[in-house]
Amino acid sequence: xxxxxxxxxxxxxxxxxxxxxxxxxxxxxxxxxxxxxxxxxxxxxxxxxxxxxxxxxxxxxxxxxxxxxxxxxxxxxxxxxxxxxxxxxxxxxxxxx
Numbered sequence: 001x002x003x004x005x006x007x008x009x010x011x012x013x014x015x016x017x018x019x020x021x022x023x024x025x026x027x028x029x030x031x032x033x034x035x036x037x038x039x040x041x042x043x044x045x046x047x048x049x050x051x052x053x054x055x056x057x058x059x060x061x062x063x064x065x066x067x068x069x070x071x072x073x074x075x076x077x078x079x080x081x082x083x084x085x086x087x088x089x090x091x092x093x094x095x096x097x
Contacts, residue, residue, distance in 0.1 A: 001030045003088045005080045008067050011059060022065040026087055028054040035095055042094050056087075 007025040027050075031039070036054045040047045046057040062068060072079040 001028060001035075001088060001091065003028050003084045003091065005084055006055075020062055021059045022062060022068065023057055023059050024066065024083065026056045026058070026084075028056060028091065039091060039094060042097070 004027045005024060006027045008023060011021040011023050028036075028039075031054060036049060039054060039056075040049075043056065046059075048055050060066070066072070066083050067076065067079055069079075
């Protein structure tokens with residue numbers, strides 16, 4: 001399994017409940033169809049299959065957004081790499097259940 005951050009930022013929305021949310025979108029490759037299905041069924045996050053890849057979008061309040069700090073703005077590649085590792089571990093745990 002390979003997890004890549006493909007996009008992140010502030011969610012654009014007219015809905016007051018969603019207005020202050022940030023998001024991270026991940027592309028997950030190297031999964032068979034059964035693993036993709038299991039993740040889609042067991043994750044609370046927004047999921048979809050696009051061109052054979054599992055796409056996961058996670059929404060965060062501003063204070064929990066992994067790329068919201070000043071340090072993340074200086075060295076975003078370090079924060080992206082760490083977030084990809086954390087998501088890989090999380091998804092592996094979900095698949096092992």
